[in-house]
Amino acid sequence: MVILLLACxxxxxxxxxxxxxxxxxxxxxxxxxxxxxxxxxxLDLRGVRPSPAELDAxxxxxxxxxxxxxxxxxxxxxxxxxxxxxxxxxxxxxxDYPGGADVFGASSEARFQAAIGEEPLRxxxxxxxxDRPWTDVVTADWTMSDAVLAEVWPVDYPDGAEGWExxxxxxxxxxxxxxxxxxxxxxxxxxxxxxxxxxxNAIARVLLCDDFLHRPVSFSRTNISLESDSLLEQTQTDPNxxxxxxxxxxxxxxxxxxxxxxxxxxxxxYNFAAERDWANGTTIxxxxxxxxxxxxxxxxxxxxxxxxxxxxxxxxxxxGLMARAAVGGDFDTLSxxxxxxxxxxxxxxxxxxxxxxxxxxxxxxxxxxDGAPYKLVPVELLASQxxxxxxxxxxxxxxxxxxxxxxxxxxxxxxxxxxxxxxxxTQPNTTLLLVQSxxxxxxxxxxxxxxxxxxxxxxxxxxxxVEPTDEQxxxxxxxxxxxxxxxxxxxxxxxxxxxxxxxxYVDSGSPSEAWALALTLLLRxxxxxxx
Amino acid sequence: MYAxxxxxxxxxxxxxxxxxxxxTTSPVDDGAVTWEGLPDEEPLPMLLDADGVAGALDEGFAxxxxxxxxxxxxxxAATWARLDRDGPCPEYYGANIGSDYTYEDWWSGxxxxxxxxxxxxxxxxxxxxxxxxxxxxxxxxxxFEGTITSPEGWKAGGFGYYYLEEARDTDGQxxxxxxxxxxxxxxADTDGSWLERSAGYAMSGGAWWDRWGGVWMAxxxxxxxxxxxxxxxxxxxxxxxTSWGYPCPGEYAGTWSVRDANGWWYVVDxxxxxxxxxxxxxxxxxxxxxxxxIGTACPDLEPMISMEVIAW
Numbered sequence: 028m029v030i031l032l033l034a035c036x037x038x039x040x041x042x043x044x045x046x047x048x049x050x051x052x053x054x055x056x057x058x059x060x061x062x063x064x065x066x067x068x069x070l071d072l073r074g075v076r077p078s079p080a081e082l083d084a085x086x087x088x089x090x091x092x093x094x095x096x097x098x099x100x101x102x103x104x105x106x107x108x109x110x111x112x113x114x115x116x117x118x119x120x121x122x123d124y125p126g127g128a129d130v131f132g133a134s135s136e137a138r139f140q141a142a143i144g145e146e147p148l149r150x151x152x153x154x155x156x157x158d159r160p161w162t163d164v165v166t167a168d169w170t171m172s173d174a175v176l177a178e179v180w181p182v183d184y185p186d187g188a189e190g191w192e193x194x195x196x197x198x199x200x201x202x203x204x205x206x207x208x209x210x211x212x213x214x215x216x217x218x219x220x221x222x223x224x225x226x227x228n229a230i231a232r233v234l235l236c237d238d239f240l241h242r243p244v245s246f247s248r249t250n251i252s253l254e255s256d257s258l259l260e261q262t263q264t265d266p267n268x269x270x271x272x273x274x275x276x277x278x279x280x281x282x283x284x285x286x287x288x289x290x291x292x293x294x295x296x297y298n299f300a301a302e303r304d305w306a307n308g309t310t311i312x313x314x315x316x317x318x319x320x321x322x323x324x325x326x327x328x329x330x331x332x333x334x335x336x337x338x339x340x341x342x343x344x345x346x347g348l349m350a351r352a353a354v355g356g357d358f359d360t361l362s363x364x365x366x367x368x369x370x371x372x373x374x375x376x377x378x379x380x381x382x383x384x385x386x387x388x389x390x391x392x393x394x395x396x397d398g399a400p401y402k403l404v405p406v407e408l409l410a411s412q413x414x415x416x417x418x419x420x421x422x423x424x425x426x427x428x429x430x431x432x433x434x435x436x437x438x439x440x441x442x443x444x445x446x447x448x449x450x451x452x453t454q455p456n457t458t459l460l461l462v463q464s465x466x467x468x469x470x471x472x473x474x475x476x477x478x479x480x481x482x483x484x485x486x487x488x489x490x491x492x493v494e495p496t497d498e499q500x501x502x503x504x505x506x507x508x509x510x511x512x513x514x515x516x517x518x519x520x521x522x523x524x525x526x527x528x529x530x531x532y533v534d535s536g537s538p539s540e541a542w543a544l545a546l547t548l549l550l551r552x553x554x555x556x557x558x
Numbered sequence: 559m560y561a562x563x564x565x566x567x568x569x570x571x572x573x574x575x576x577x578x579x580x581x582t583t584s585p586v587d588d589g590a591v592t593w594e595g596l597p598d599e600e601p602l603p604m605l606l607d608a609d610g611v612a613g614a615l616d617e618g619f620a621x622x623x624x625x626x627x628x629x630x631x632x633x634x635a636a637t638w639a640r641l642d643r644d645g646p647c648p649e650y651y652g653a654n655i656g657s658d659y660t661y662e663d664w665w666s667g668x669x670x671x672x673x674x675x676x677x678x679x680x681x682x683x684x685x686x687x688x689x690x691x692x693x694x695x696x697x698x699x700x701x702f703e704g705t706i707t708s709p710e711g712w713k714a715g716g717f718g719y720y721y722l723e724e725a726r727d728t729d730g731q732x733x734x735x736x737x738x739x740x741x742x743x744x745x746a747d748t749d750g751s752w753l754e755r756s757a758g759y760a761m762s763g764g765a766w767w768d769r770w771g772g773v774w775m776a777x778x779x780x781x782x783x784x785x786x787x788x789x790x791x792x793x794x795x796x797x798x799x800t801s802w803g804y805p806c807p808g809e810y811a812g813t814w815s816v817r818d819a820n821g822w823w824y825v826v827d828x829x830x831x832x833x834x835x836x837x838x839x840x841x842x843x844x845x846x847x848x849x850x851x852i853g854t855a856c857p858d859l860e861p862m863i864s865m866e867v868i869a870w
Binding site: 129130162166199201286287288294296298299300301302303304306307321322323324328331332333334337362365366369370 | 590591592593594595596599602676678705707715716742744758759760780781782788789791793813815817821848
C-alpha cells in the first residue's frame with residue numbers, strides 16, 4: 028500500500044487526478060525508494076554508482092539522501108559531470124578539429140583534439156563546481172587548459188602542471204568567459220560570407236536557449252537572389268529575412284576577432300586587427316538585440332544581463348538531469364527555480380539541488396506526470412561507472428573509445444558527436460548493446476587481472492585466482508551484484524549465477540576465467556544502462 | 559508499506575525576496591523575481607590620445623602596404639628555396655605553356671619534404687614576358703592556398719591571389735607597374751615559440767605607378783601592431799595622383815582605425831573625397847571613439863601618398 032500525501036497547489040500531477048466525483052480510485056504518484064534514488068543521484072552528480080556501504084546507509088536511514096546530495100555536490104567528480112551535462116548543448120567535443128597536433132606543435136593528437144572542445148565546458152564546470160556566479164561563464168577573465176592545450180594556446184599555464192588549470196590568455200584578447208575561448212570558436216567557425224551568423228546562433232542557442240533556426244519564417248524562394256550583394260541586401264530589408272537577421276547579423280559582428288586566415292581556418296591567436304571587419308562585411312555594427320556594444324567584453328556583459336541567460340541555465344540543467352526536454356508542466360517549476368537561482372546569487376548548485384529534489388526527477392514510475400522514472404545512461408556515465416567499478420578505461424592508443432568517433436564508438440554507444448548527432452540517445456538501441464557487450468568483456472578481464480592492485484578490490488570475499496568455497500562463491504556473487512548493479516540479488520539469482528560460474532570453471536579450469544565471465548554478465552546487464 | 563510524504567514546496571522565493579546585496583535583483587509586483595543584470599562597471603581606460611592615434615596610423619599603414627619587405631616574405635622565400643622540387647613533395651611541375659614566353663609553375667602537396675619542410679595546399683604561378691623594339695614587358699599572376707611549415711617551426715598559412723603587370727623600356731627600366739591582389743595569412747617567426755609572433759594579415763587592393771608621376775592606390779585590410787596600439791585597420795582607403803585630378807594631395811580617403819590594448823577602437827574618417835565641397839583637405843581628421851571626438855589626428859601621409867613606403 029502506498030500512501031501519498033500531496034497537498035501542494037499547482038502540482039503538475041494534480042491535474043491528472045480523477046475528480047472525487049468520478050468515483051475512480053486515485054492513482055498515487057510514486058516516488059523512488061531511497062536506494063534507487065541514491066543510484067540515480069550518485070550517477071548524475073559524480074558519475075559512479077554508490078558503494079555498498081552507501082546503499083546500506085541510505086537503506087537504514089532514507090533521510091540520509093540529502094546528506095549524500097550535499098557531499099556529492101562537493102565531490103570533485105561533480106565538476107566533470109557538469110562538463111558532461113553542458114557538453115550536450117555546446118556540441119564542442121569533436122575529435123577532428125582542423126589543423127591537428129602536428130600543425131600546431133602539440134605533443135599528442137588525441138589529447139589535443141579532446142582538450143579543444145573541453146575548454147569552454149571546463150570553464151562552465153568550474154564556475155558551477157566552485158559556486159561562482161553564473162555570469163562568470165560569459166565574463167570571466169580566465170579559461171581552462173591542460174598541459175597539451177597549453178602547448179598551443181597562448182596561455183599562462185603553470186610550469187610543471189599536468190591537469191586542467193585555470194589560466195589566462197596572454198594574447199590580450201578581451202575577457203568574456205566562454206565567448207573568449209578558442210575552443211568555442213574553433214568549433215563554431217564562419218565562412219567569409221557568412222559573417223559569423225552561425226556563431227551568433229550558437230550563442231543564442233546555447234546560452235539563451237533561443238535558437239534562431241526555430242523561428243518561423245516564410246518567404247518565396249523565387250524572390251531570393253543568390254547574388255552575394257543582393258543576398259546581403261535582402262537579409263537586411265526583406266521582412267521575412269529581418270525576422271532573424273536584424274538580431275543575428277549585429278551579434279555576429281562582435282566575433283570578427285576570431286577571423287582566421289590560415290587555410291585550416293583556425294588560429295590559436297586572437298585577431299585584434301579583424302575586429303572591425305564587419306565594416307567590410309555586413310556593414311552592421313555590433314549590437315546585442317538592439318543594444319549597441321563594442322567588443323567581446325561588452326558582449327559578455329550583455330549576455331550576462333539578459334534574463335534569458337539566467338532562464339536558459341536553469342532549463343539546460345533541468346533538461347540534462349531529467350534527460351528530456353522541458354515540457355509545459357515544467358515551466359512553473361523552472362520559473363520558481365530561476366527565482367531562487369537569482370536570489371541565491373546565481374549559484375548553479377542551487378539549481379541542481381532543486382532539480383534533483385523535484386518529484387518528477389524522483390518519479391518511480393509513470394504515475395508521476397511528466398516524470399522521468401527511467402533514464403538511459405549517457406555514454407559518459409557508461410564509461411565512468413565501468414571505470415570506477417573495474418579500473419578499466421577503454422582506449423585506443425590515447426583515444427577514448429567511448430568519448431570519440433574517429434577511432435572510438437561514442438555514436439554507437441548512444442552519444443552525440445555534436446555535428447551529425449546533436450543529442451544523446453534516450454532509448455536503448457542495438458549498437459549500444461553491442462558496445463556494452465564488448466566493454467563488459469574487456470572491463471571484466473581487466474578487473475580480474477588487476478584486482479589485487481586496487482585499494483578497494485572488487486573481489487572483496489575471495490581473490491579471483493583462488494578457488495572459492497561454496498560459501499565464498501555465493502557471498503562474492505552477492506557482493507558483486509550489489510557493487511556493479513546496486514541491486515540486492517535474490518537467492519535464486521545468486522544460485523543461477525553460481526551455477527554459471529561452476530560451469531565456466533569446469534570448462535576452463537581457471538577461477539579467474541570463471542570470474543571474468545560472471546563479471547562480464549553483470550556488466551552486460553540492462554540494469555547498468557538504466558537508472 | 560511505503561509512507562511517502564512529499565512536503566509542500568518551499569515558501570515562494572518572493573516571500574522573503576530582499577534583493578541582492580549588489581542591487582541586482584528585486585521582487586516585482588507579480589511575485590516573480592527580476593534579473594536586473596550585473597552592476598555597472600568602470601570601462602577600461604583609453605590608452606591613446608589623438609597624437610598616439612596619428613602615430614599608429616603611420617605605422618599601421620606602412621606595415622600594411624610594406625609587408626612584402628617584412629619577415630613574412632623572407633621566411634616564405636627561404637622556405638620555398640629549400641623545397642626539393644625534384645622530390646616527391648610537393649608535387650611540382652613547371653612548363654612553358656602557350657608560347658615560349660609563358661611559363662607556369664604549379665605545386666600541390668600534403669606531405670613532408672625530406673628536409674622536414676611540411677607543405678600542405680596548392681599554388682599556381684603563371685608568368686609571361688614580351689619584348690620588342692622599343693618596349694618590353696611581363697606579367698605574373700598567381701594563386702595559392704596552403705600552409706608551409708619549416709623544419710625550425712616557422713609557419714605561414716594563408717590564401718590569396720595577385721596579378722602584377724609591368725612594362726619596361728629597352729633599358730629595362732620600368733615604365734609602369736600595375737598590381738591587384740588579395741592576401742590573408744597567418745604567420746609566425748622562429749623567435750622562441752612560433753606563437754609569440756603569430757599574426758593575421760589581410761589586405762586587398764591595387765596600385766598603379768608610372769614614370770610620369772601617375773599613382774593610384776586602393777586598399778582594404780588590417781594588420782597587427784605592438785604596444786598600446788595593437789591593431790590597424792583600413793576600409794575604402796584610396797588616393798591617386800593630382801595629375802589625374804585627385805583633389806587632395808595631403809590625404810587619403812577612407813576610414814582608418816586603430817585599436818588599443820584595452821579594446822578601444824579609434825576611428826578616423828578622412829574626408830578627401832569631400833575636398834571640393836568643403837575645403838577640408840588638410841591631412842587632418844577627427845578621431846572618434848564610440849562616435850565621440852577625442853581630438854584631431856594629423857598623420858604624416860605624404861610618404862604614403864608618394865608611395866615611398868610601398869614595397870611593391
